Amino acid sequence: MAWFRRKKDSDVPTVQPEGERKTVRTEGLFVKCPGCERAAFKRDFEANLNVCPECGHHLRVDARERLRQLFDDGEFVEFDTGISATDPLEFVDTRKYSDRLVDMKRKTGENDAVVVGVGNMGGSPVVIASMSLDFVGGSMGSVVGEKITRAIERAISDRIPVVIVSASGGARMQEGTLSLMQMAKISAALARLDEECIPYISILTDPTTGGVTASFAMLGDLNIAEPGALIGFAGPRVIEQTIRQKLPKGFQRSEFLLEHGMLDDVVERGRLREYVIRAFSLMQPAV
Amino acid sequence: MQENAHPKVNGEDVSEFDAFEPEVESGPPTAMDRVRLARHPDRPYTLDFIERIFDDFFEMHGDRAFADDPAMVCGCARFRGRPVVVIGHQKGRSTRDRQHRNFGMPMPEGYRKALRVMQFAEKFGMPVITFIDTPGAYPGIDAEERGQAEAIAFNLREMAKLRVPVVCTVTGEGGSGGALAIGVGDVVQMLENAVYSVITPEGCAAILWKDSSQAPRAAEALRITAPELLALGIVDRVIPEPGDGAHNDFDEASRLLGDSIDEALAKVGAMRPEERVIARYEKFRRMGRYSE
Numbered sequence: 001m002a003w004f005r006r007k008k009d010s011d012v013p014t015v016q017p018e019g020e021r022k023t024v025r026t027e028g029l030f031v032k033c034p035g036c037e038r039a040a041f042k043r044d045f046e047a048n049l050n051v052c053p054e055c056g057h058h059l060r061v062d063a064r065e066r067l068r069q070l071f072d073d074g075e076f077v078e079f080d081t082g083i084s085a086t087d088p089l090e091f092v093d094t095r096k097y098s099d100r101l102v103d104m105k106r107k108t109g110e111n112d113a114v115v116v117g118v119g120n121m122g123g124s125p126v127v128i129a130s131m132s133l134d135f136v137g138g139s140m141g142s143v144v145g146e147k148i149t150r151a152i153e154r155a156i157s158d159r160i161p162v163v164i165v166s167a168s169g170g171a172r173m174q175e176g177t178l179s180l181m182q183m184a185k186i187s188a189a190l191a192r193l194d195e196e197c198i199p200y201i202s203i204l205t206d207p208t209t210g211g212v213t214a215s216f217a218m219l220g221d222l223n224i225a226e227p228g229a230l231i232g233f234a235g236p237r238v239i240e241q242t243i244r245q246k247l248p249k250g251f252q253r254s255e256f257l258l259e260h261g262m263l264d265d266v267v268e269r270g271r272l273r274e275y276v277i278r279a280f281s282l283m284q285p286a287v
Numbered sequence: 288m289q290e291n292a293h294p295k296v297n298g299e300d301v302s303e304f305d306a307f308e309p310e311v312e313s314g315p316p317t318a319m320d321r322v323r324l325a326r327h328p329d330r331p332y333t334l335d336f337i338e339r340i341f342d343d344f345f346e347m348h349g350d351r352a353f354a355d356d357p358a359m360v361c362g363c364a365r366f367r368g369r370p371v372v373v374i375g376h377q378k379g380r381s382t383r384d385r386q387h388r389n390f391g392m393p394m395p396e397g398y399r400k401a402l403r404v405m406q407f408a409e410k411f412g413m414p415v416i417t418f419i420d421t422p423g424a425y426p427g428i429d430a431e432e433r434g435q436a437e438a439i440a441f442n443l444r445e446m447a448k449l450r451v452p453v454v455c456t457v458t459g460e461g462g463s464g465g466a467l468a469i470g471v472g473d474v475v476q477m478l479e480n481a482v483y484s485v486i487t488p489e490g491c492a493a494i495l496w497k498d499s500s501q502a503p504r505a506a507e508a509l510r511i512t513a514p515e516l517l518a519l520g521i522v523d524r525v526i527p528e529p530g531d532g533a534h535n536d537f538d539e540a541s542r543l544l545g546d547s548i549d550e551a552l553a554k555v556g557a558m559r560p561e562e563r564v565i566a567r568y569e570k571f572r573r574m575g576r577y578s579e
Contacts, residue, residue, distance in 0.1 A: 080579075088519070088576035089510045093495035142575030149572065171463075171485045173495065176509045177521050180463060180485040181574040184471050187443035188571050194444065211485070213436035214424075214464040219444055233436035233464070234426030238490075242426050252431060260432050 033057050035228075049269045058226050058269055060206060062108075063115035063132035066165050070128060070273050076119030080150055084111045085143045089176050097174040100136065108135050112143040113168070116151045118160065122277035127155040130165040133207075139172035140212055145182025148216065152189040161199040161280050166217040169235075170210020183215035190219050199283040201276055204231050204254070204263075222264045222279055225254035226272075231262075316480070318506035321513075322488060324480035325459045326422075329534040331541065332391075333360050333375030333418040336458065339541035340548070341366055341373060347404055349396075353433065356397030358389045358421070359469075361404040366416065367549060372408040374401045374469055375418030375458075391460075392425035395438035398468050402442050405449060414452040414552055417469045422487065424465030439468040446471035447567065450560035454551045456526070456544060457481040457513075458533075473567050474551040476524040477513040478544070480532050483521070484511040521574060524551075 030039045035057025045052065049069055050059040061069070068074035084105075091097040105111060113135040118127050129151045131138050148164065155162045171179035193200055202220030204213070206229035214233055217223070225231060232239075232252040240247055250256050254266045267275050316324070324330070337344050341364035348355040360377040363370065376393065379385035401417075408415045424435050446453065446469075455472035461483030477483060486494075491509060492501035510516070513525040526547045533540035555563060 083577050083579045086576050086578050089508065091508050093505075093508065142577045145575050146577055173486055173491050173509070175485075175576075177483055177485055177511065177516055178519060178575055180467055180483075181521055181571065183440075183464060184443055184447070184467055184571045185574055187440065188447035188471070188568050191444045191447040192568070195448065211464055214439040214468075215443055216440070218434075218437040218440040232431050233424065233439070234431065238426050239428065239431070243428065247428065251428065260434070262434050262437055 031059075034059070051269050056227065056268070058206065058228060060133055060167065062134060063110070063113075063130040063165075063167075066130040066205075067115060067117055067119070067128055069269070070121060070130075070163070070165075070276065071117075071119035071126075072121060072123065076117035076128070078115065078117040079154070080116060080147050081111065083143050083146055085141055085175075087174075088142070088178060089174070091174040091176070093174075100174070104135050108132065110135055112147070113138045113140070114144045114147050116147050118154075121273065121280070124277075124280065125158075125160045126163055126276070126280065127151050127158075127160050128163045128165065131167045131212075133167045133169075136172060136174070138168035138212075139170060139179070140168060140182050141172035141175040141179045142182065144172075145179075145185050148186050149189045152186070152193050155198060156189075156193055156196050159196075159198060161201070161283070162193065163201050163203060163276060164216055164220075165203045165205060166208040166212050167205045168208055168210070168212040168217075170212055180211065183211045186216045187219065190216060194219075199280055201279060203267075203272065203276075205229050207231070209233070209235050218262070221283065223262070224265050224267050224272075224275065225257065225263050226269055227254055227266050229254045231257050317503065318482075318509075318512055319488065319503035321480050322460075322482050322502075322506050322511070324532045324534075325420075325482045327532065327534045328380075330459055331533050331537045332380075332420060333373075333377045333458070335537055336418060336541050336544060337362075337364065337373055337375070339538060340545040341371070344373065347407070348400070350399035350403060352396065352399060354394070354396045356389075356394050356400060357387055358391055358393040358425070359397030359401055361400055363413070366414075366552075367545075369414075369552075370411070371414045371416050372404050373416050373418070374404055376421040376466075376469075378420060378459075389425060391421045392423060392462075393421065393465060394425055394430050395433045395435045398424070398435075398438040398442050401469050402445055405446065405453075408451050409449055412451060414454065414556065415449065415472075416548060417453070417455045417472065419455060419457040419461050419466045419470055419483075420459035420481075421462045421465050422460055423462035424468065436464075439464045442468040443471055447571070448564065450564060452552055452555045452558075452563065453567070454548055454555070456548070457483050457522070458544070461511075462487065471567070471571065473555040473563055473570070474524070475522050476526055476547055476551065477516065477522045478526050478533060478540070479513055479528045481513055482506075482511040483513075483516055484509050519576075 036055035344364035378391035488506035
């Protein structure tokens with residue numbers, strides 16, 4: 001196990017040295033905010049935890065960046081890096097699942113859709129499982145199920161609080177009913193965590209739907225979400241096709257869930273770390 | 288509640304079972320044949336099984352918070368002399384009844400009623416017997432507003448804690464989270480022609496092939512039939528159906544199902560409650576395939 005640090009500096013714009021033709025590379029330098037559609041320096045976004053400095057829109061962040069944002073000094077020890085997906089059903093759609101996995105690993109540099117680690121938050125240890133949407137849509141197959149279950153079991157044996165940051169389209173179709181069973185597996189582990197009175201905060205981010213919402217993401221002692229995140233059981237398209245109506249504005253967004261009693265709070269990214277530290281400091285098991 | 292007469296799952300009409308024709312004349316049924324059998328309009332539903340397998344059944348209604356959900360049937364009964372609770376999805380037979388039962392797709396209050404009845408069982412030391420037969424939990428605005436995901440999630444966690452024996456049988460369609468929400472058992476079994484899937488074949492085909500007519504391919508690829516799920520360790524037992532399907536002989540299908548429940552209860556009923564909770568945990572803990 002190693003201490004991980006940020007290693008990518010490739011996004012920083014480079015200026016050619018003196019003497020050569022002075023050109024500034026601008027590709028990747030600007031991003032257009034999906035919220036207010038204004039172009040802004042990517043650097044400014046990053047300095048602001050990938051939240052638009054103008055309109056407050058929260059861009060999606062990957063699992064590792066999330067862990068760096070939450071842990072003290074961005075440092076953590078990662079667990080179970082060697083678990084990876086097989087293709088138990090030998091699933092083929094337009095492509096083989098096994099080929100898809102190879103591509104995904106190359107593209108993302110990750111083994112699957114969740115990164116799990118332990119580190120400190122406000123000086124106290126916390127186990128965090130953080131999902132990445134860019135690995136097969138953040139979908140939950142056997143690996144996600146196993147890594148999150150192990151994280152919870154580890155938290156039980158070491159008596160450390162748990163945070164799970166969800167970002168997922170739900171269960172992974174390519175592993176069929178095995179994916180569905182991960183919902184039961186993780187929820188059973190959370191049943192033990194619950195009975196041991198070890199605190200668990202679920203952070204729902206954009207988007208969290210399907211089997212992930214219908215299992216661990218809704219089972220926190222506190223369920224909180226980032227602003228504007230899409231959160232639901234069924235996806236909006238499925239609901240529209242079922243009821244044959246347009247959905248109301250803001251339906252299935254964080255604020256809608258808060259209003260309907262499904263969330264404890266909607267918390268901006270810049271306040272998440274402080275929120276978790278403060279909440280855990282108050283959530284002491286009864287003697 | 289929805290107004291249209293055809294059940295829609297992931298936007299796909301799943302009512303084409305009205306004319307069941309096996310894909311191949313001879314040989315074992317294909318995955319899609321099984322899907323059609325599982326959705327057969329004459330297939331026995333939960334109340335048909337209850338009538339034949341249990342005595343003294345009385346229904347318990349409502350979640351004590353919002354409503355009674357007719358897509359989920361719960362109650363107390365005697366099973367071969369012994370008090371139990373029975374919980375199951377319920378589909379309707381006539382068009383009117385199908386609408387009333389919402390095509391077997393529960394709302395959050397259906398799952399909350401089921402949990403209330405499970406906790407009732409826990410209090411009085413009664414085994415929990417569940418019958419799973421749903422296209423899925425209902426995907427609608429009202430269901431989302433009242434926390435469909437939370438209701439399912441909560442059941443998954445609380446079922447893992449039950450100290451009484453829990454025996455679950457997929458009798459027809461095991462539709463994803465809406466099925467699993469009453470499916471965390473000490474023994475999980477399937478009728479021979481039942482299917483259990485993370486998504487309907489139509490929904491899967493629409494996403495992966497952008498063409499829902501590819502459903503038979505998706506049904507094959509997803510490995511949703513009882514023998515395949517037995518091989519994957521997801522179910523413990525496959526219960527044979529009479530003739531070419533349970534729809535031909537409700538009495539015989541019920542007898543076979545009743546016998547298997549009896550055997551399952553004898554096995555897990557003999558364990559101490561704490562052993563049972565651990566064994567149930569270990570059973571689901573083992574599920575999944577990965578390399579390390």
